[in-house]
Amino acid sequence: MKIVLVVAVAENNVIGRGGALPWHLKSELGHFRRLTLNHPVLMGRNTYLSIGKPLKDRTNIVLTRKAGEAAPGLIWASSLDEGLALARADAERRGVDAVMVIGGNDVFARTLPMADRLEFTRVHASPEGDVVFPPLDLSHWMETRRERHARGPGDDHDFTVLTYERRR
Numbered sequence: 711m712k713i714v715l716v717v718a719v720a721e722n723n724v725i726g727r728g729g730a731l732p733w734h735l736k737s738e739l740g741h742f743r744r745l746t747l748n749h750p751v752l753m754g755r756n757t758y759l760s761i762g763k764p765l766k767d768r769t770n771i772v773l774t775r776k777a778g779e780a781a782p783g784l785i786w787a788s789s790l791d792e793g794l795a796l797a798r799a800d801a802e803r804r805g806v807d808a809v810m811v812i813g814g815n816d817v818f819a820r821t822l823p824m825a826d827r828l829e830f831t832r833v834h835a836s837p838e839g840d841v842v843f844p845p846l847d848l849s850h851w852m853e854t855r856r857e858r859h860a861r862g863p864g865d866d867h868d869f870t871v872l873t874y875e876r877r878r
């Protein structure tokens with residue numbers, strides 16, 4: 711199973727503020743949906759709370775060391791290893807070859823060293839924030855896609871969609 715990180719990162723590496731995204735980017739959310747649909751999505755509890763409900767048509771695997779409330783389409787996992795094992799079983803069941811890791815900071819930091827691909831949106835802004843993406847050494851990664859999107863209706867900023875594949 712491939713490990714794919716899906717993230718939107720500002721130019722100053724900020725990804726979150728006050729338990730939410732520091733921007734409104736309607737077109738980027740569509741891109742996120744297309745990438746993650748019909749896959750297991752793995753996230754930390756704060757990211758789950760910031761979304762507010764399980765993402766539809768995906769298996770939501772949420773990491774917590776506490777107890778969590780049950781909901782359809784949602785599985786709680788108490789460690790990264792358990793979360794990845796659940797994701798692997800779900801990916802096999804769905805006939806897909808990847809788990810989509812969708813944040814936040816610590817979950818990205820722990821999965822970045824083992825990731826195969828990054829679906830990385832660079833948001834062309836430098837907002838204040840309290841959650842950042844971990845340092846990324848681009849020498850390990852090969853850029854295979856780059857698409858600049860001008861701000862559309864419902865978007866606060868321009869953004870660039872990038873794909874990085876790990877160099878082997």
Ligand SMILES: NC(=O)c1ccc[n+]([C@@H]2O[C@H](COP(=O)([O-])OP(=O)(O)OC[C@H]3O[C@@H](n4cnc5c(N)ncnc54)[C@H](OP(=O)(O)O)[C@@H]3O)[C@@H](O)[C@H]2O)c1
Nearest residue numbers: 717718725726729730731754755756757774775813814815
């Ligand atoms: N821009 C983006 O692409 C993007 C993506 C995702 C999130 N965000 C933003 O980032 C913020 C949320 O991220 P965050 O870094 O604060 O939190 P987070 O990673 O979503 O959640 C952290 C929590 O997850 C649980 N957790 C993490 N690793 C674990 C492990 N190995 N084993 C068991 N439990 C584990 C713990 O929950 P317990 O405390 O319950 O034990 C921990 O407190 C929000 O502002 C959100 O909007 C942005």
